[in-house]
């Protein structure tokens with residue numbers, strides 16, 4: 001139908017992957033096999049959570065950009081955002097880059113402290129993990145990839161040390177929930193799938 005046709009077209013028209021950056025982490029730097037595998041698991045997880053492929057009208061993952069989204073027909077996806085395959089891999093990759101960057105930092109004496117910082121800012125697969133900005137509205141729209149260093153719980157995190165400059169993002173909150181307070185921001189960040197589910201509902205109503 002309308003939605004599934006759009007998803008097929010989106011998958012076919014996927015754009016070229018960004019070139020891997022040498023030092024700053026970006027999930028598209030994973031090799032194509034890893035990206036394809038992640039996307040397969042992402043879509044499978046969405047369909048399982050919705051109750052089957054027919055109950056998952058919005059379930060996409062673009063292996064070139066890693067843009068993903070999940071929206072069920074009959075429920076709000078209740079899989080924790082930090083455990084979805086793509087966001088989880090985004091955290092793991094950022095952690096790995098963080099550790100690599102500890103080696104190249106000038107003072108070798110505080111390398112252990114640097115590793116400790118990486119562990120405390122990258123509690124992957126928990127609500128304390130840094131929010132992944134890989135979710136998108138549709139397969140053709142590339143994700144933001146980089147955003148403010150906050151956890152899914154809503155806490156401000158320290159320097160993720162993954163090569164991405166977030167200083168402007170953290171100062172200028174206009175790109176995020178500028179009008180909401182901390183508590184509602186935290187709630188808003190809990191589950192990317194919720195926003196996508198709302199979008200699916202809107203599409204259904206409009207159709």
Ligand SMILES: *[C@@H]1O[C@H](CO)[C@@H](O)[C@H](O)[C@H]1NC(C)=O
Nearest residue numbers: 096099100101102103104111
């Ligand atoms: C970082 O240093 C550790 C300890 O010396 C070493 O085991 C690891 O391979 C290094 N990683 C990189 C990317 O250089």
Ligand SMILES: *[C@@H]1O[C@H](CO)[C@@H](O)[C@H](O)[C@H]1NC(C)=O
Nearest residue numbers: 135136137188189191192195
């Ligand atoms: C990604 O998810 C967050 C949290 O639910 C949401 O605020 C944001 O609008 C989503 N981004 C896109 C592009 O859908």
